[in-house]
Amino acid sequence: MTIGEGQSASLEVEGVWKVFGQRPDRALAMADDGRSRAEIQEVTGQTIGVRDVSFEAHKGETFVVMGLSGSGKSTLVRCVARLTDVTRGVVRLDGRDLTAMDEADLRQIRRDKMSMVFQHFGLFPHRRVIDNVGYGLEVQGLRRDERHERAERVLDLVGLEGWGDHYPQQLSGGMQQRVGLARALVVEPAVLFFDEPFSALDPLIRREMQEELLRLQASMHRTIVFVTHDFDEAIKLGDRIAIMKDGEFDQVGTAEDLITRPATDYVREFTKAVSRAKVLTASSVMDDDAVVPASRSVSRGTSVEAIIALLLADPEPIAVVGEDGERVGSVDRSAVIELI
């Protein structure tokens, strides 16, 4: 089975704030005067979790929120999924305002459109794997055999066939998160939230799970909001990445944008450790107007890593061609060396 046929949705987040504490109004007033988060904490005792965040996750896009511990990523996801109240701002799903909805409507929209994968899996230890996976269908009121059948199919999809009768705590960490993933997928959600789903796993399993998610997303094209503190993971999974610090977005863009044009020192700091050769492509290293004679050519989107391999075999410059095959520039050794 594939989970491709369903619908996807766009998610708009507009000027969202979240203040923890009894007197959010005082904190907001100070924040509007441009005071810092630390200052506000000091004076009012209120914690600013999210500060004026706006973004849009398009249909079928994987939008990654990346930041260090305590930067407010989880709080943001909880605001967007409306697990917590938004202090100020609007969240829209396919144009419908989630922040203005009453409990019953919200519940309905969750049943129809959303699901989430948690950092510590959030599995129910008192339910068998199959009943964990079927939970979303159960609260929708589906019959037991139908639930089990669909859950069974999704378990196959994530590579857990035959584990349905076990209890989650009898499974390894990686398998448990597969259960978490299956539980989120079985309801065919339009939007999927991931809150650091793989950070509790060891590196090998983590890589495996990332591949798994890429594979699934390639066929299902859901809108995904993915939180991580691992920049490599962000690059690997994200169509666009937001860098979050102290509750605010420092910059939003593609991996290449962030590396080549960091908006702040903070962003630069993050991107420094990344293997640039993997992320950057021919278009960001090529020399635009040099029309050097060249016997070989690569497309704009070729990774620098691949170009290095070519240059190592033969040091002559390489031509870069656009979508229609026309020449747009060239790359030589000095350009690549300068980059690295």
Add this chain to the structure above:
Amino acid sequence: MDLAGGTGSLLRRWWHWLLLLAGVATLQWLFRTVDSFPAGLDTFFSDPIDRFARWSQANRRTHWLFTTIFNPFSDAVRVGLNSVESALLWVPWFVLPIAVFLLVARSRNRLQAVVASLAMAYPGVVGLWEVTVETLALMTIAVLFSVLLGVPLGVACALHQRVNQAMRPVLDAMQTVPAPVYFVPMALFFGIGAVPATMATVIYALPPVVRLTTLGIMEVPSQAVEASTVFGASRRQTLRKVQLPMAMPTIMAGVTQTIMMALGIVVLATLLGAGGLGQEVMATLTQRRTGRGIATGLTVVAIAVVLDRVGRAIAGMDRSTAPGRMVTGMAIGGVLSLVLVGRVVGWIDFPEMWDVKAFDPIDDLMDWIRDNLRWFTRGMNDAVIIWFYLPVRDFLTETLAWPVLVFGTAWTGWRVRNWHLAVFIAGALTFIGLIGMWDLSIDTLTQVVAAVILSVVIAIPVGIWAGQSRRVEAALGPLLDAFQTIPSLVYIIPAVTLFTVGVVPGIIASVIYALPPGVRITALGISQVPEESLEASEMFGASPRQTLIRVRLPLAAATIMVGINQVIMMVLAMVIISGLVGGGGLGFETVSAVKNSDVGIGFEVGAAIVAMAMVLDRLTQAGADRFRPPAAT
């Protein structure tokens, strides 16, 4: 350094002591001619209550309050009690021990299964099964009520901050109040008999199930709740499908505690005419038959053992290791066919094997001890009374003017916590005096102090000893377990036999009753000291003695203080109970109030006990907090 500055800092350091001294001296001088507390509100409470009691006596059959609420309720409870009783007696005698064996054997522990099954058979073996059944019925119904009431309450507390804030002090108070206090209002509404006894048990046993339900629900990881919410579950669905099942182990622990508390009080409930084992114990008490008393007391221990093992077997049943449906089905089928066979063959009542007479040699032993240790018991009796009880009581009531005691206690509260506690204490003590309970309360207090001193002097060294050695602790464990489940009344029997009537048997019984938790908690505190701290001390060449005094004891002090708090509360409860054997004080008044349906006095005594319990509890808890190392920030 100038002299004035020196005096200033001295003054600053000592001024609260000066305040105490000045206050005591002034008050003592001012009130030197007033001898007892002016009981200004003597009849303030008792009058209206007595009036209500008389009215309810007269209108029990006619007024709607009784005909539509209390009486039908009583009838329902009575029907419940009777049906449980007859159901238990209907089952052939050999079935329950076998069923208990099978149930406990499920968790794969054969030895425990045999122990539990023998314990189940014990009441029948000593010929007390029918009496035990009465008590079991009372417990079953009471626990049922407690759970039906307690779980929803606990859930409400967990889900609503407000409810929680409102309930917390109520639960705290409920747990500090000695059980007999509940008897008076129950007698007022339900009269005398098994029904008020059941209701008193319900109230007494309620707090653990409420508390642990709340705890269980709050401990459910927030991710699990969020996961449920995000899939569109309603609150009710989340509660039913996620929170309650995940909290179940904790809730079951609460139910177990509730059962144990109910078991602890059922014997006492005989004061309300509940019959059952309690009545049996009372009978042995009046006859001074220690042996039979022990035999009866062991019945309660046996029930406790059965409940504990069965409870553990159920709680420990992991879904993945539980025997399959087949085995379970066969076991149930087997038990049912046993019931059938027993009924058909007519093999129902316990065969007469033994009865409590088998324990009579213990009586002879006790008599022998009494006759031959008279020099000791008499001497001890006189020593406690002449050297401690009388002088302290007279000092507190006659020498000291009452305002001095109020002031001194409030001052202590202020020093160990803050002025809020001081005000509370002053208020509570004044209240006791105003309702005319001053002298009785001081009497009780003196007995409590004597018993607490004795308990602490024994419990702390034993606890320290046990805390430092696994082997000692393991050896003491079962003994302490048994001591903690033997009904408190049973302790009074040997004490009365040896020390005759008066305050001393009550004090002795209180000491025995309060020792186990004292030893337990002290041992816990000592053994909880982190290994690393001890090793650090040893590395610096400290002798074991130095390590004990400089590291272990200070680090265990807060826990030991909690133990002392427990000791005090248990002693207070027991001193009240020992009013039965002529201990006098508040206890005697409670007992006579219940017996004579003297409800007004009963209420006043109850109020005084509650006030005293709360003062003692808060003072010692505040004291315990002062020993705690500051929390990390």
